[in-house]
Amino acid sequence: MFIEQGINKNNDFWKYILGSIIIIGVATLGQIPLTLVFLNESLKTNKIPTNTNEALQSLDSNLSLFLMMLSFVFGFIGLILVVKYFHKQSLLEITTSRKKVDWSRVFFSFTLWTIFTIISTIVINYMNPGSLIWNFKPVPFALLFIIATVLIPIQTSTEEYVFRGYLMQGFANLSLNKWFPLLMTSLIFGSMHVLNPEVDKIGYWVLxxxxxTGLFLGILTLMDEGLELALGFHAANNLITALLVTSDWTAIQTNSLFKDTTSPGGMWEIFIPVFIIFPSLLFIFNKKYQWTNWKEKLTGKISI
Structure with a gap:
């Protein structure tokens, strides 16, 4: 069982707190180049950005994306070191309960969400003509494609390993049940996005x-006994969006194929994914992988 793989009397919860601090510290080292570039740009223009959005817009979007992703590369390295040397676990143990990573699950989830993202983008543009404008520039897009396909999967995988892998097992050590890790990792994952530019545009309802999303990914992980489906979904969500559509008010702004000229659509953009789309995806995954014992896997107690 996936979540039980981290249960160990030597894995006290304080180790996960300290381990998280170490991971954040290592990831922060990866932010140094971005900070230096921001400072240099501010000195050149004699203008200090007042928020994250202004700071990102002050740089070339490919450069800012590359620099932003560096911290996740460092963070993933920090995670590997903490898991191996601090918790005496292998990376596989916080990835899946299977004997090896099931890449077919990763690719199925990635493909499913990629298809949905592309179709929904076409439908939204059809229903609201002119909302998307052609933004394609060959050289910038080629650079974006290289940067995004290499670094965004590292970014999304780092988040999945930290929240649905490392911390999920960590909170299981603390609570010895499954509902508490699911709830806590979802709340923490959501709160980590509080500084995103979308919050300024939509308000705290966007949380x-x-x-x-964190709850959906957590359910995927617990029901499927591994991170594979969550890894595929998260990678597709961030990568395809970065390549397909950008806007002036999102956290990641890119040289994508299209640019969204509209303002955030309102509450329906929040509630439809959470209460309609995500449950529909769970239905699809449930049918494909024949999940059983939902109550036990999501809320059951853990025996040592």
Whole structure:
């Protein structure tokens, strides 16, 4: 069982707190180049950005994306070191309960969400003509494609390993049940997005979407006994969006194929994914992988 793989009397919860601090510290080292570039740009223009959005717009979008992703590369390295040397676990143990990573699950989840993202983008543009404008520039897009396909999967995988792998097992050590790790990792995952530019545009209601996404990914992980489906979904969500559509008010702005000229659509953009789309995806995954014992896997107690 996936979540039980981290249960160990030597894995006290304080180790996960300290381990998280170490991971954040290592990831922060990866932010040094971005900080230096921001400072240099501020000195050149004699203008200090007042928020994250202004700071990102002050740089070339490919450069800012590359620099932003560096911290996740460092963070993933920090995670590997903490898991191996601090918790005496292998990376596989916080990845899946299977004997090896099931890449077919990763690719199925990635493909499913990629298809949905592309179709929904076409439908939204059809229903609201002119909302998307052609933004394709060959050289910038080629650079974006290289940067995004290499670094965004590292970014999304780092988040999945930290929240649905490392911390999920960590909270299981603390609570010895499954509902508490699911709830806590979802709340923390959602709160980590509180500084995103979307919050300024939509308001704190957008955190319902992020917490709901964390809950959805957590359910995927617990029901499927591994991170594979969550890894595929998260990678597709961030990568395809970065390549397909950008806007002036999102956290990641790119040289994508299209640019969204509209303002955030409102509450329906939050509630439809959380309460309609994500449950529909769970239905699809449930049918494909024949999940059983939902109550036990999501809320059951853990025996040492």
């Amino acid at each position: 319902v979407y992020y917490i709901g």
